Amino acid sequence: MGERPRFFLPRSQWGTSPLLLSGDEAKHCARVLRMQPGDELELFDGAGRSSRALVQTVAGQQVALALTGTPVEEPVRMPILLAAAVPKGQTMEDIIRQATEIGVSRIVPLLTERCVVKIDDPARRQEKWQRVALEACKQCGRNWLPTVELPCRLETFLKSGLDDSQLRCVAALSPLAAPLARWWPQQTPPASASVVTGPEGDFSPRELQGILDRGYHPLWLGPHVLRADTASAYAMSIFSQAFFVSTA
Numbered sequence: 001m002g003e004r005p006r007f008f009l010p011r012s013q014w015g016t017s018p019l020l021l022s023g024d025e026a027k028h029c030a031r032v033l034r035m036q037p038g039d040e041l042e043l044f045d046g047a048g049r050s051s052r053a054l055v056q057t058v059a060g061q062q063v064a065l066a067l068t069g070t071p072v073e074e075p076v077r078m079p080i081l082l083a084a085a086v087p088k089g090q091t092m093e094d095i096i097r098q099a100t101e102i103g104v105s106r107i108v109p110l111l112t113e114r115c116v117v118k119i120d121d122p123a124r125r126q127e128k129w130q131r132v133a134l135e136a137c138k139q140c141g142r143n144w145l146p147t148v149e150l151p152c153r154l155e156t157f158l159k160s161g162l163d164d165s166q167l168r169c170v171a172a173l174s175p176l177a178a179p180l181a182r183w184w185p186q187q188t189p190p191a192s193a194s195v196v197t198g199p200e201g202d203f204s205p206r207e208l209q210g211i212l213d214r215g216y217h218p219l220w221l222g223p224h225v226l227r228a229d230t231a232s233a234y235a236m237s238i239f240s241q242a243f244f245v246s247t248a
Contacts, residue, residue, distance in 0.1 A: 004042045004052070005033055006138045008145070011045040014071075018056055018064040019043070024131075026063045029055070040068070046137065046145030048074040074143040079192045080239055081163055083108040085199035086117045086151060087228040093132045098233040100136035100146055102240050107133070108162060109151035110196070113204045119151050126150050154207055158214050165194040169219040170211045171235045173202045176218045180238050183217040189243040195219060195235045200228055 007025050021029055029035050035055050043065070044050040051071040056064040082104045086092050096107055109129065111119070119125050129148045137145050149162065157163070167190040169183060184190060196211060203211065212218065221234050 004040055005029075005035075006042045006044060006141070008134055008138065009043050009045060011047050011049060014045060014049070018066055019053065021063040021065065022061055026061055029063045030058045035063070041065075043067075044137070044143040046134075046143070048076065048143050050074065050143045077103060077105075077144070078189050078243055079105040079165075080236070080243075081106045081108065081165055081192075081194035082232060082236060083110050083157055083163065083194065083196040084232045085110045085112045085154075085197060085203075085228065086115055086119070087199055088116050091227075091229050092117075092129065094229045095232045096129050096132045096148060097136045098229065099236050100133045100142065101140045102233065102236040103142070103244060104146050104236055105144065106147045106149065108149045108157055110154050110157055111151055112154045112199050112207055114199045114201045116200075122150050154203075155210070158210060163194050165192040166190040167193040168196075168214075168216045169194070169235070170196040170198075170203075170208070170216040171219050171221050171231050172198060172208050172211075173225065174208060174218040176212075177220040178218065179220050180242055183219070184242070193239055193243065195232075195239065197228065197232045197235060 007021055007029060009019060009021060035041065037055050037057060039055045041053055042050060043053050049071050052068045053065040054068050056066050080103065082099050084095050086109045092109060099107055126148055133146050133148055167184050196216060219235060221231055226234060
């Protein structure tokens with residue numbers, strides 16, 4: 001079958017015997033991939049655990065599984081939060097997918113003055129974006145599932161205490177922007193980090209000043225104007241290269 005397909009099973013359900021896939025995961029296993037008893041797959045719980053498993057039975061809306069090895073625990077990495085302004089179209093899905101692949105631990109969709117997107121049902125949109133993060137985990141082999149928060153106004157985010165990171169940065173078209181090494185010259189990575197990225201046209205001057213007043217450092221992303229999704233991926237790559245690769 002080639003590379004083993006991956007399926008998500010919350011850790012709270014790993015104590016049952018047999019293990020049971022249900023809902024969308026069972027549908028994908030049974031109806032899309034048409035897996036049969038004896039086929040091998042990989043399970044992960046979104047909290048670092050993964051294991052090989054065998055399909056035992058496929059019946060109705062459930063797929064019964066049996067582990068075939070000792071579960072492996074992926075180490076916890078430094079938590080990184082991405083707070084990204086919601087762009088138009090499907091671009092937010094690209095941002096979430098790329099951030100998940102790079103290693104973000106939490107994503108906060110932001111509504112700013114220059115956002116053109118109107119979100120009538122925040123809970124429904126959050127659920128959709130969380131599924132995008134899950135699918136990205138399954139595809140890229142990551143065992144830690146990032147949390148996608150409810151979309152909120154930038155001002156609400158700044159006042160909410162959602163971001164208590166030790167190192168906080170904002171990617172912006174600002175003459176004060178500097179490379180990451182300027183804001184974190186230490187060899188040891190911070191305990192946690194975050195980056196805020198803006199919409200098409202960047203933050204308004206008032207918004208940017210409000211972010212800086214909250215202690216965020218303006219992060220330099222190079223000499224060119226970037227698309228919103230490119231800026232988010234670029235900023236996350238800078239953090240990953242600086243803090244993940246150096247401690248691998």
